[in-house]
Structures are given as structure tokens and as C-alpha cells.
Amino acid sequence: MIIVRAIREEDIPAFREVLDSVARERRYLALVEAPPLESAKAFVGAVIKAGHAQFVAVDEARIVGWCDALPGDAAAGTAHIGRLGTGVHRDYRRQGIGRRLLEATIAKSRERGLEKIELTVYASNVPAISLYQKLGFVEEGRKKRGRFLDGFYDDVLLMALDLRNKG
Template structure:
């Protein structure tokens, strides 16, 4: 008698496409509503998110999605700064993973894809902000070499609790 067959989990990491906008917005909204991980406590307007994605696709910015068995599970992007501000060499990292898919290594897979693309696009540094209470995210960023560059003490007050905002950076040109 042979062992029962188990369906293998299929993980796909790929660049975002315009066709992903609605599903991306759904996952983004779910993470926003948790009120723990993103700066936004409520989902942004759909139209703004749609413009953001279309611009990123058009400009080929590093923005990747993770799918688990065909279901959108998370995203990561590093959006370059503005030439007119003198920070076009810096990518601003944003990331989120839907609750059912956390602690499964998707963040690391997404981070690899985004950092590789950021290097090919000529970005020299990646910056991010993370809440001090988000210990798993901080550990992930540190594993990739991000270092704390500053801290805004008690910068956030949500649901009766203060949280520090930690600014982290990673130089890609060293």
C-alpha cells in the first residue's frame, strides 16, 4: 500500500501586472484593516491604488507579488524616489503578507525578488519604516542586512497603544 498523495504547495513570485489590481487591493485592504503593520489604518481609495500600480508597471519599478496555490498572498515593492528631490537612487520598501500566509517564508522570497530587481534598476539604497512591535518583520529585514538608521519614539498611537517607528536602510552598492 502506498502513502497517500499530498498536494504540493505551489509558490509563485512574479512582477505585478495591471490585471492584479483588484486582487492586490483586496489583500492590501485586509492588511490595512488589521491596524498593526501598515501606516494606513484604513484602505486607501481604490483609484489611487490603481494609479500607483499602473505607474509602477509602466515604469518597471520593483514590485512583486507572491501567490500560494494561485491565491495572492502578499506583495513587496521598492519604489524609487524622485529625481527632483535628489533621491532617485533610493527605493522605498513596502511589504505585506496576508494573515493566513505569514511565517511561511514568503517575505524572504519577495525580498529576494525585489532586491535583485532594485539592483538591476540601479538603485543604490533601500529604505523602510517598520513598527517596533513588528518583531518578525524586523528580524527579516536584519537577515537581509538592513540596519536601524533612526527611531521615532512613540510616533504612533493606535487602539490605546504607542509604538515606535524604526527607520532602516540597506546599501546595495557595497
């Protein structure tokens, strides 16, 4: 049984592993490998301490997916917006895990008073775009030919979910 729950300090190495495996697919994320463990520990440790929305999907002891929406910087005027990132290990896709992770992240973001969740997604990433649309995200813009990797150009879509007065 797959459980979706808030990330904990002890999950960080396994979270980094699944992030790394999705990054190394080189198709979906802006990263092509995960940051070093020490950076991941510092970054996620700060997220946990701040109580931001970061969820993991757990199969027995293995972390198989994650989703987070991390607010911007109050000093820069972006603390009302969460920036979303997500991924599910390729062996676990199409089982409803991505949707569960997103729903948990959206609910917590709303609870914490965020007004909006933003994300970027490559235009070729049909599964992710379909999931985001199902959960109410709309396209706000498009960076044409925003990535050139492994011989292919891709557009970068900007999508957002307005959290005000809903749910």
C-alpha cells in the same frame, strides 16, 4: 504552490484586497485600509509602466502578499533610494513568502541601479524587523512614540539596506 512574480495590471484588484486585509489588522502598516480601487489602479499602473520593483506572491489565482521598493523623486534628489513596503496575508505567514518577496525586490532594485532601500517599521513588529535584519538591513534611526493607535504608543524604526558594491 506559491509563485513570486512581478505584478501585472490584472492583479491590481486582488493586490488591493490583500493590502486592505493587512492594513485592517491595524498593527503593521501606516495605512488602516487600502486606498480606493481607482487610486490603486492609477498608482500601481504607473509603477508597472515605470518598471519599478513590485512583486506579488500568488497562490492559484489569489494574491497573498506583495513587496515593492519605489524610488523617490529625481527632482528632489531621492531617485537613488527605493522605499520598501511589504505584507503577507495573515493565513500565509511563516512559510518563507516574505523572504522570497523581499529577495526578488532587492535583486530587481540592485539591477535597476538603486543605491539604497529604506523603510520604516514599528518597533513592536518583531517578525518584520527579524526578516529585514536577516537580509542585511540595519537601523538608521528611531522616532520615539511615532505612532499612537488603539491606545498604544509605538516607536518608528528607520532601517536601510546599502546596495552599493554588494551581491
